[in-house]
Amino acid sequence: MFPLDAENKTMVTSTNRLIDKVKEVIQFESGVFIAIRKDKKINWETDFLPVTEEDEGLQHPFADIEIRAFDYSYFEISGMDFEVEKKILKHLE
Known part of the structure; x- marks a missing residue:
């Protein structure tokens, strides 16, 4: 759905581009x-x-949050900051 590079990947390197x-x-x-x-x-x-089909938890050592989307049906969010978790949960209730 995004343009792919020669390695058949897409990297978005800024928040605004994403x-x-x-x-x-x-x-x-x-x-x-x-x-x-x-x-x-x-x-x-x-x-x-990082890949979608990985063990639970953060895959990148500097990540504050990782969101993994799966087969159009659900997503999971991993993170270490409980204040951020509370903000996310508030929007999902």
Whole structure:
């Protein structure tokens, strides 16, 4: 649903680009969305990117939140900050 590069992957490297891209999508089949503080500099290893079918918990050491979308039917959110968890839960109730 997003344009793919030569390795058949799509990387969105800014929040604004992600917001623009997801507005074009009705529903995700699968994917991992990683939220990392803007002040962190990340050198992504494209051979070891997070995957949807992984064990529970955060896959990236700098992640504050990870959202995994599965087969159009559900998603799961992982994180370590209980204040953020409360804010998310408030919107899902």
